[in-house]
Amino acid sequence: MSMNGTYIGIDFGGTNIRAARVTNGVMVENHNAPTPLNPKSCEETLNALVNVAASVMDDSVEGIGVGVPSVVDREKGIVYNVANIPYWDEVPLKDILQERFSVPVYINNDANCFAIAERYFGEGQSFENFVGITLGTGLGGGIIQKGHLLADANCGSGEFGHVPYLDHDIEYYCSGSFFMHEYGVTGKEMYQRALSQDKIALEAYRKLGSHLSVAIKIIILTVDPEMIVFGGSVATAYPLFEEKMIEGLRDFRFPRSVEKLKIRYSNLKHAGVLGAVSLCY
Structure with missing residues (x-):
């Protein structure tokens, strides 16, 4: 380009x-x-x-x-x-x-915009088909197909956070809001507590990872991308949730899709x- x-x-x-x-x-x-x-x-x-x-x-x-x-x-x-x-x-x-x-x-x-930034400047430069997921206060997404943003009708594709899940939606359990809703603390505070090896905080991140595995399954079943790149404030804490997130994918109906899927974390400023x-x- x-x-x-x-x-x-x-x-x-x-x-x-x-x-x-x-x-x-x-x-x-x-x-x-x-x-x-x-x-x-x-x-x-x-x-x-x-x-x-x-x-x-x-x-x-x-x-x-x-x-x-x-x-x-x-x-x-x-x-x-x-x-x-x-x-x-x-x-x-x-x-x-x-x-x-x-x-x-x-x-x-x-x-x-996050997804297209990754395509031109970040982890998506070597992938033609991928999904960019923003993990912050909420969860948003953008879909890149054949090197370009998906040409959808109403600019609503990739909003996986609004998919109904349990008693709320994916975003409720897969974003910084999860910590506020379930524990009454901000994502920033929860991160600091986890760095101090607070057991409740560490378990909260493990639960977040388990919920994120459901989001990934939904993404694979709808888009089946080569790669998913996570960005946003919560994504920077991926060492705290990645293990449980990957573990939650082991029961997926199509294991080959999981094996081939690349998961990346944004380094873009x-x-x-x-x-x-x-x-x-």
Whole structure:
């Protein structure tokens, strides 16, 4: 893939807004700001996003890519029901940004952006068919087939976290939310406790691994990828859950699929903005 040109990538989340200017595949400037807490309107958050983008903008920029935690009408650039951001139920973000900055704008789901970042910059460079899974506060996913994001209808493929499971869904048991729901502590606190060999914390990660094996089985049965790459804050703790996750795959109906499946963990810094930039290529 040619990475010639200068583009801006924006990673728009419920906690932070990050933006970077990338020239010929190399990040040359980046900036971030907190997403407004308890905003009184959509405009308040939108202004914060525009200001972060403007901070890395210059005359060489040829396009802007944006990753958002929601489903997206990619053709029209409308984002719907953005997670953890009030008043963003239906926002024509593409038109707003194109009018403000006078360059083409491309918008996609943030987990899709993670997957495409891995394809161009990370663990997916040598795989044509794989799934990128973000393990953070929630669980999101993006599907790469034949080297490109899956061409789905509503930008909803790969959202394995919302598959019903036990008395909730996969995300409830396979993300940082699991620690909060079941133990009343954040993922960061649970990780620190596990590093101190706290027995409850170590067992919590083993349970997380067992639940993740179910998520992997669902992924194999729906997509059957060559590789799954995990990213996000919880994924960095994989030595604490990997053994139970692999153990949980031993009873899978198609053992050859498990044997051939590669499991990787992301080493990418700034995966969100790099994936958003990749939407422009």
